[in-house]
Amino acid sequence: MMYTVQVKVMPLKDLLDPQGKAVLGGLQNLGLNQVADVRIGKHIDLQIEAGSKEEALAAGEEAAKKLLSNPVMEIFEVSVS
Amino acid sequence: MMYTVQVKVMPLKDLLDPQGKAVLGGLQNLGLNQVADVRIGKHIDLQIEAGSKEEALAAGEEAAKKLLSNPVMEIFEVSVS
Incomplete structure (x- = not known):
């Protein structure tokens, strides 16, 4: 059967996220204070x-560990829907 | 109160996703067939x-519409946790 596995990869909390900071500035310029x-x-x-x-979840976790995330900078979450 | 609003922005289903295709090739090379x-x-x-x-959800939707997504190529989903 075909499963949709969702992987969320986010920068670690302790790391700066310059892209996020730039978007925050953009949102504030748009008035979304x-x-x-x-x-x-x-x-x-x-x-x-x-x-x-x-089994689908395990394959998704393997993919996230091996290719989709960088453990030095990122954390991932895997879920199946 | 502070709310965490999650915005998911994905390429439209009908559009090619070259980044996804590249990752698919990488996963297959790793044996994840x-x-x-x-x-x-x-x-x-x-x-x-x-x-x-x-209110938090409405602000998140406004941010997604105005800055975070490109409606020509992307679809977004907003949720509050």
Whole structure:
């Protein structure tokens, strides 16, 4: 069966996120002053052929560890829908 | 109160996603052949100061429309956690 596995990759909390800071500045220039902080990461949708939800999740985690995230700078979360 | 608003911005389904295709090739080279398709978008966490969850969601949608997404190429989803 085909499962959609969602991987969210975000910069670690302790690291600066210059892209997020730039977007925060842009939002404030647009008048959206209620926004206090912005952090930007990646969202990856994987279509995975697997026998069960658990198998799909495991394949998604392997993909996230091996290729999609950099553990020095990023943290990832994997979920199956 | 401070709300965390999550914005997911993905390329439209009908458009090619060359970054996703490249990652799909990379995953297959790593032996993850059960992955059939990859699409890559952005995940943005906004910290929004608002009086209610609805207000935070509305501000997040405004930010997504005005700055975070390009409606010609992308679709966005906003959620508050």
